[in-house]
Amino acid sequence: MSPGFLFGATSSWYSNGMKTTIDKAGRVVIPASIRERAGLLAGAELEVSLEDSVVRIERIASGPRLVKVGRRLVARPTAPSDSRPNIDVAALIEEERNRWP
Numbered sequence: 001m002s003p004g005f006l007f008g009a010t011s012s013w014y015s016n017g018m019k020t021t022i023d024k025a026g027r028v029v030i031p032a033s034i035r036e037r038a039g040l041l042a043g044a045e046l047e048v049s050l051e052d053s054v055v056r057i058e059r060i061a062s063g064p065r066l067v068k069v070g071r072r073l074v075a076r077p078t079a080p081s082d083s084r085p086n087i088d089v090a091a092l093i094e095e096e097r098n099r100w101p
Contacts, residue, residue, distance in 0.1 A: 039059070047059075047060050062077075
């Protein structure tokens with residue numbers, strides 16, 4: 001499952017939640033800090049679903065393909081390298097550790 005965001009009944013559970021509004025055309029602005037953390041770039045495909053009273057927005061990421069390298073199967077990304085977000089996993093882990101007292 002790809003990273004997702006919950007808006008609605010459960011958003012108060014998250015300390016990093018931010019308020020936004022829906023405009024007349026039905027568009028929602030996702031704050032820049034959340035887009036950056038999730039690696040959402042302009043043109044990213046998103047899936048929007050309704051679960052009870054919660055609107056869930058998930059990035060649609062194309063799955064890897066399996067390539068045989070020697071005797072092993074290796075997962076290789078299918079998205080072009082320039083469209084994949086550059087995410088520093090170690091920094092994200094450290095940021096999460098520092099969020100909690």
